[in-house]
Amino acid sequence: MDRSNATAQGDAAVTDIHARCCVVGGGPAGIMLGLLLARAGVQVVVLEKHADFLRDFRGDTIHPSTLEVMHELGFLDELLTRPHQEIRALSGQVGDDLLAIADFTHLPTRCGFVALMPQWDFLNFLVEKARAYPTFRLEMEAEAQDLIEEGGRIVGVRARGRRGVFEVRADLTVGADGRRSVVRARAGLPLIDLDAPMDVLWMRISRREDDPVPTFGHIEPGRILVMLNRKEYWQCAYVIAKGSAEAMRRKEISTFRDEVARLSPFLRDRVGELRTWEDVSLLTVSVDRLAKWSRAGLLCIGDAAHAMSPIGGVGINLAIQDAVATANLLGKRLLEGAPTPRELDAVRARREFPTRATQGLQIAIQNRIIRRVLGGTKALKAPWALKLLGRSPRLQRIPARVVGLGFRPEHVKAAPV
Numbered sequence: 185m186d187r188s189n190a191t192a193q194g195d196a197a198v199t200d201i202h203a204r205c206c207v208v209g210g211g212p213a214g215i216m217l218g219l220l221l222a223r224a225g226v227q228v229v230v231l232e233k234h235a236d237f238l239r240d241f242r243g244d245t246i247h248p249s250t251l252e253v254m255h256e257l258g259f260l261d262e263l264l265t266r267p268h269q270e271i272r273a274l275s276g277q278v279g280d281d282l283l284a285i286a287d288f289t290h291l292p293t294r295c296g297f298v299a300l301m302p303q304w305d306f307l308n309f310l311v312e313k314a315r316a317y318p319t320f321r322l323e324m325e326a327e328a329q330d331l332i333e334e335g336g337r338i339v340g341v342r343a344r345g346r347r348g349v350f351e352v353r354a355d356l357t358v359g360a361d362g363r364r365s366v367v368r369a370r371a372g373l374p375l376i377d378l379d380a381p382m383d384v385l386w387m388r389i390s391r392r393e394d395d396p397v398p399t400f401g402h403i404e405p406g407r408i409l410v411m412l413n414r415k416e417y418w419q420c421a422y423v424i425a426k427g428s429a430e431a432m433r434r435k436e437i438s439t440f441r442d443e444v445a446r447l448s449p450f451l452r453d454r455v456g457e458l459r460t461w462e463d464v465s466l467l468t469v470s471v472d473r474l475a476k477w478s479r480a481g482l483l484c485i486g487d488a489a490h491a492m493s494p495i496g497g498v499g500i501n502l503a504i505q506d507a508v509a510t511a512n513l514l515g516k517r518l519l520e521g522a523p524t525p526r527e528l529d530a531v532r533a534r535r536e537f538p539t540r541a542t543q544g545l546q547i548a549i550q551n552r553i554i555r556r557v558l559g560g561t562k563a564l565k566a567p568w569a570l571k572l573l574g575r576s577p578r579l580q581r582i583p584a585r586v587v588g589l590g591f592r593p594e595h596v597k598a599a600p601v
Contacts, residue, residue: 199350203227203321204518206341206354208328209361210237212303213486213503215310215322216253217358220511220596222320223257226518229352230320231343233327233361237304244303244412244419245271245497248288248588250504251295256596259313260294266305269413270297273580274587276401281566283574285400286584298588300412303500326350328361331370331482338371338481355522356514357482360503363470365488373484374475378547380493381555383429384467385422389444389454391415402447403553405560409447418451420444421494425558429466437461469493471546473539478528485510485531490539493546495554496587502542508594509534515597538591545586 205221207214210232218230246268254260274286289296314320325346332340332351340353359367368375391413401410408423422444424432432440441455458464473490477483486503510531517523566574573579 201229201321201323201350201352203229203352203354205229205356205358206231206352207358207360208341208367209359209365209486209488210234210307210322210324211360211362211486211503212307212310212500213488213507214358214360215307215314216504217360217485217507217510218320218322219257219310219314219317220507221515221518222314222317224511224515224519225319226515227319228321229354230322231326231328231341231352232322232324235325237307244300244306244414245500246299246301246306247498247501247590248291248293248295248298249590249593250501251299252293252593253504253508253596255294257313259309263306263309264299266301266309267415268299268301269415270299271400271412272297274400274583276403276570278403278566278570281571281574283566283570284577284580285570285573286587287577287580288584288588290581291584291588293589298497300414328366331357331367336480338479341367355481356518356528358510359482359484359488360486360507361488363472363487363491365484367482368474368484368488371479371482371484373477373479375472376475378471378473378543380469380471381426381550382423382558383426383469384494385424385429385432385440386465386467387420387422387444387458387463388414388417389420389451389457391418396450403557404447405562406558407443407447408554408557409444411448423554423558426469433461437464440464467494471543471550473543476529477532478525480525480528481522483510483514483528483531485535489532489535490543492542493550495546495549496542498542498587498590502538502590505538505590505592505594506531506535508596512594512597535592541591 204226205228207218207230210230214230218228221228254263272289275284326343328341328343330342331338338357341357342351359365361367410421412419437460441458445452445455470491471493477489485506492499513530514523
C-alpha cells in the first residue's frame with residue numbers, strides 16, 4: 185500500500201494511506217469483507233474507531249450460514265476450538281404453554297447449530313486470518329470523520345487516529361460502521377425507518393451447573409425475557425416498550441430485579457448481582473434500510489445499509505452475507521480499478537431481497553406478538569399456529585432454516601490461483 189503524502193496535525197506527522205478499498209468499521213461485515221478482499225489480492229485497509237473489540241452485548245450468535253462460510257474458507261475446525269456454546273434447538277414459553285420452535289439439526293450445512301461466541305473472540309479470529317495476507321491492513325483507534333469527494337465521486341475518508349488526522353484514498357469506500365453510520369450520514373443516502381415497538385435491556389446473571397435449562401424465551405403479559413446460556417453466566421434480554429427505559433430507570437433497581445425473578449424464579453437468589461442500573465445496558469432497537477446503498481465510489485453494507493431487529497439474532501449473519509456478496513461481485517473488479525455505479529448497485533440488487541424478507545418477518549412478529557404482549561395485561565395463551573409448530577418436529581425445520589440460513593445464503597468463491 186502507498187503510504188506517502190504525510191500531513192501535519194499539531195506536532196505529529198501522520199501518514200496518509202492509499203488502497204484499492206477502504207472499509208470503515210471493524211465489525212463482522214467490515215472485518216469479513218477486509219479478509220475476503222485481501223484473500224483475492226485486493227489492497228484493503230479497515231478503520232476501527234475503538235482500541236479493541238471488547239464491547240458487552242454485541243451480537244454473539246454465529247448462525248449456520250456463517251459457520252458454512254467459515255467452512256468454505258477452511259477455518260471452521262479451528263474456529264470451533266475456541267470457547268463457544270452450541271444451540272441445536274429453540275423453545276419458548278407463552279403463559280403456561282411450553283413450545284418447541286426450531287430444530288437446527290436438520291439443516292443442510294456442516295453445523296446443525298447456532299454457535300454462541302463472544303463477538304470480540306470471533307472478530308479477533310477473523311483478524312488473525314486476514315493478517316496472513318499482505319494486502320490487509322487494520323487501523324485501530326481510527327475514527328472516520330468525513331468523506332473525501334472530488335468531481336461528484338467519493339475518493340476516500342478523512343479520519344482521526346492516535347497521531348492525528350489522516351486520509352485514506354481509495355477506489356472504493358465501504359461503510360460498514362453500523363446503525364449509526366458516519367459514512368451513511370456524510371453520504372446523504374436516504375433512510376427508510378420501518379419502526380420498532382421495543383427496546384432491550386441486556387444484563388449478565390451468574391449461572392450454576394445445577395440450574396435448570398430454561399426455554400429460550402418466556403412471554404407473559406407486559407414482559408418478555410430471553411436467556412442465553414453462556415456457560416459461566418446467563419446473558420439475559422428483557423424486552424421493554426419503545427422509549428420506556430428512562431421511566432424504568434427512575435424506579436429502584438429492586439423493582440426490576442423482582443420482574444426478572446418472576447419470569448425466571450430460579451434466579452431469585454442471584455438477581456441481587458444487578459446492584460445498580462449501571463449493571464443493565466440499553467439497546468435501542470431500530471429497524472431501517474437505505475433506499476439506495478451506494479453512490480459513485482461508495483457502498484454501504486451490514487447495519488449501515490439495514491439495521492435489523494434483534495429478533496432471531498440474525499443481524500450479524502446478514503451483515504456477513506453482505507460482505508461475502510460484496511467480495512464475490514466486486515473483488516475481481518477492484519484489482520483493476522474503481523467499480524462503476526452500476527457494479528456497486530449490483531450488491532444492493534443481490535442483497536435487497538433477503539433484507540426485505542427478513543425485516544418483513546421481524547416487523548410482522550413485532551406488530552402481531554411483541555407489541556400486543558408489551559401492551560397487554562390479560563393472561564396469555566399460545567396461538568394455534570405456535571401450538572401446531574410445537575407438536576410437529578418437521579414443521580420446526582422451517583423457522584430453523586429461516587433463522588439459521590436466511591433467505592439467500594451466500595457462498596465464498598474459490599480463492600484465486
